Amino acid sequence: MEIKVLKNVLDKNKDQAEENRNLLDEHNVKMLNFISSPGAGKTSLLEQTIPELQKTMKVAVIEGDAYTSRDAERLQKFGIPIVQINTEGACHLDSNSIRNAFRQLDLQSLDVILVENVGNLICPTGFDLGEGYCIAVLSTTEGDDKPSKYPMLFRKAKAVVLNKMDLLSYTSFEKDNFVKDIYELNPQVQLFETSATQGTGTGEWNTWLNRMLSV
Numbered sequence: 001m002e003i004k005v006l007k008n009v010l011d012k013n014k015d016q017a018e019e020n021r022n023l024l025d026e027h028n029v030k031m032l033n034f035i036s037s038p039g040a041g042k043t044s045l046l047e048q049t050i051p052e053l054q055k056t057m058k059v060a061v062i063e064g065d066a067y068t069s070r071d072a073e074r075l076q077k078f079g080i081p082i083v084q085i086n087t088e089g090a091c092h093l094d095s096n097s098i099r100n101a102f103r104q105l106d107l108q109s110l111d112v113i114l115v116e117n118v119g120n121l122i123c124p125t126g127f128d129l130g131e132g133y134c135i136a137v138l139s140t141t142e143g144d145d146k147p148s149k150y151p152m153l154f155r156k157a158k159a160v161v162l163n164k165m166d167l168l169s170y171t172s173f174e175k176d177n178f179v180k181d182i183y184e185l186n187p188q189v190q191l192f193e194t195s196a197t198q199g200t201g202t203g204e205w206n207t208w209l210n211r212m213l214s215v
């Protein structure tokens with residue numbers, strides 16, 4: 001019985017995600033779902049990404065957070081539409097909350113929606129939002145074993161951004177192990193190394209992203 005209930009939840013989510021995807025296609029809007037553990041650097045990466053995308057595209061953000069609007073406040077400086085979703089403790093966004101967020105946006109006027117999911121390496125991965133691609137962010141301070149411990153995310157990601165490269169030498173993070181595990185899980189993945197606070201490595205990331213969103 002319990003299994004049936006869970007399946008229903010996931011089926012319902014999947015159906016709404018497909019509707020979201022169709023709606024985005026109709027309006028020619030691309031959507032990316034940024035997933036990481038809390039503090040890996042999603043918002044910091046968005047702070048490096050939005051001004052570059054803004055040069056050629058109309059960007060909006062959907063911010064997922066358990067309780068606060070702090071990340072949305074950090075992004076206000078870019079003057080773009082931002083919709084905050086507070087999950088009231090839930091550990092992931094779902095496709096219905098994204099559909100509700102769309103109602104606050106003028107999809108016709110947009111080119112790309114960046115979704116910052118709730119910080120968590122497991123739950124957001126099971127809930128399709130209707131995004132085109134999912135982007136995984138991992139930081140060097142979290143340990144090189146995380147891809148093999150949380151394979152679902154790293155299998156599904158179109159790109160993995162290894163952030164906090166400026167701290168690499170202060171950690172025991174073995175980059176070779178990380179790279180080997182990532183490519184074993186996902187041979188097609190795009191891999192980037194950044195320091196989002198220092199703005200290093202973000203040029204390659206932005207170039208790839210711009211190209212990917214322009215096709």
Ligand SMILES: Nc1nc2c(ncn2[C@@H]2O[C@H](COP(=O)(O)OP(=O)(O)O)[C@@H](O)[C@H]2O)c(=O)[nH]1
Nearest residue numbers: 038039040041042043044163164165195196197
């Ligand atoms: N040293 C360093 N700190 C970073 C980097 N990226 C983010 N941080 C810091 O890590 C903390 C969490 O970053 P944030 O972007 O809020 O992570 P989020 O929870 O994934 O959105 C903040 O204090 C950031 O300033 C980085 O590349 N290097």
Ligand SMILES: [Mg+2]
Nearest residue numbers: 042043071116
């Ligand atoms: Mg954040």
